[in-house]
Amino acid sequence: MKRAGFVVIVVIAALALFNLAVQRGMSGFRWDLTENSLYTLSDGARSILGGLSKDIELTVYYSEGASKDLPALRAYARRVQELLEEFEQLSGGKITLKKVDPVPFSEEEDEATAAGLQAIPVGVAGDNVFFGLVGKAGDKEEIIAFFQPNKEQFLEYELSKLIYNLDRAQPPVVGVISSLQINGGFDMYQQSQQPAWIVMQQIEDLFDVRWLPEDFDAIDEDVDVLMIVHPKDLSQQAQLAIDQFVLKGGRALVFVDPNAEQDQPGMPMMAANMPRRSQLDSLLKAWGVSLKENAVLADFKNSMVVGVGQARTPVRHLALLGLAEDSMTESDIMLAGLESINVSTPGILEKVEGASTSFKPLLTSSDESAPIEESAFANLQNPESLFEKFKATGEQYAMAARVEGPAKTAFPDGIDVTEEVKDEAAQDDPTKNGAEGEEAAPAEPKTVTRHVAPGVTQSDNINVVVIADTDILTDRLWVQVQEFFGQRIASPWANNGDLVVNALDYLAGNPSLINIRSRGRFTRPFEKVDELRRTAEEKFADQQRELQDRLSETEEQLAELQQARQGGDEAGGGVLLTPEQEKALQDFQQEKLRIRKALRDVQHNLDRDIDDLGRQLKLVNILMAPLALTVLALIVMLWRRRGVKKSV
CATH class of the missing domain: 3.40.30.10 (Glutaredoxin)
Incomplete structure (x- = not known):
């Protein structure tokens, strides 16, 4: 001892x-x-x-x-x-x-x-x-x-x-062209002042941001990267300026969208009929890429759940997508380490047939996806209605792509620019504008058309990144913003902002911060639970929709019979329903209860596997620690007994 x-x-x-x-x-x-x-x-x-x-x-x-x-x-x-x-x-x-x-x-x-x-x-x-x-x-x-x-x-x-x-001498210059209020301002739709989007604050922290006016016809030579967001109604001069910028070696990050949800008119009543599609087809075609016509990408596997109505009933939205690592091109430096990117009503990018540039997808859908017509989203109230138009094609579609290689100008014949100029000769000669002795009238402006030819017609290598979604930039899809003693504190829960800044860093030739920015897991999703939920929804979705349709039918017929009875009572003529109709009314009421019970059973089946998994995890968590301590105590006890026997 x-x-x-x-x-x-x-x-x-x-x-x-x-x-x-x-x-x-x-x-x-x-x-x-x-x-x-x-x-x-x-x-x-x-x-x-x-x-x-x-x-x-x-x-x-x-x-x-x-x-x-x-x-x-x-x-x-x-x-x-x-x-x-x-x-x-x-x-x-x-x-x-x-x-x-x-x-x-x-x-x-x-x-x-x-x-x-x-x-x-x-x-x-x-x-x-x-x-x-x-x-x-x-x-x-x-x-x-x-x-x-x-x-x-x-x-x-x-x-x-x-x-x-x-340490750096001068930050890279990013020129910004946007038809959306990404830099904040007065929102006519909401009638209130809105702050700048968080992604723009991040960009301004790292780059010298230069905003181009709506009527620009040239881009400064010291601009390193052009960021184009939802281009609409750009003049021919502006498009030629972009064309020449890219052909001369400038890089571009382009956000286009078939259904830009933030593109809201000043009057709410105009929203339903207003086109929300980006307009840059000529330039995209010259670069070898196109935004698929009349198509919004729907993806069942990557779709997210949203709350609908006052009860916030959970419903899967086929065009609100949470993209994980399997939807990203891991080998691309812009996506290095990123884990989660969220998009909403994105478009489909395709390589133009015969294009000389290379088309490298960056973000792709799963094989459980398909295009849906843009019109389905014009006044969408219930995302469940998208299932009626959805049928997976088994293909994967590109939502973002890198475009590189030789390209030619989109305006080989140049453009004709019409301008109004003052008639200086008439203004200098009073006799041309009024009678002798009278004061000359103001000179009428003259309309002059001049031809502008492209200075550069082709390039050995262009460098453009195209993303077919503008909603990816909005705060709601990737960051939670809180007020902290007068400051806006952003807490990201997805990598949308990282992707944008990574792309600008890459295009500006500065990859140093990329593999630092994207480190760390924002969310640790229950992948097994998500898989079970998707499988269950797929299995019971048809049954649930069929029951829901039967319920709607039954409720309509029930309402008609009840209205007929109520009408008879109010008219003082007593009940207008025949015995057969009364029986049908009771049958419909019973049928309604049966269908509602069947719907509850379907919902229970949806949750059963998930609940079973939860119970198993709870059991493991509750029993594992006591069990481990018990085993350890037994080992110590046996070791002590063995030591006592040896000493005896």
């Missing part, structure tokens, strides 16, 4: 010494066991740090004392500071890190406030807690106003973006 006690003491002492050695010698060591290695610095971040050309000073302001009663914030603060230290170590001496505790009424607190950092009052006394970062490189300054703990998965990207912005 003495020997056993001595062994225990030696083991405890060895463990204590080992822990001490680890704390002293391996204080910065981390073992990252997360699925996507969220705590391991990515290759993109290492590339940015290795290529720094400027000296950068990072100052993290963290209220150590004021946050003593906030354990979650303190834990996140350690995480932030550890990551900043790692950035400093890998920068080759280019980054200097300072840590400041801005205690109340100190110069440091004034500095933090002046820099624009956000102070959050906490506790009964309302002490201010600062937790932000100020980065400086020469005259340039970038800040993170407050580190949000719920955005930890984007921490590496936010820090890398700040450092990248400080």
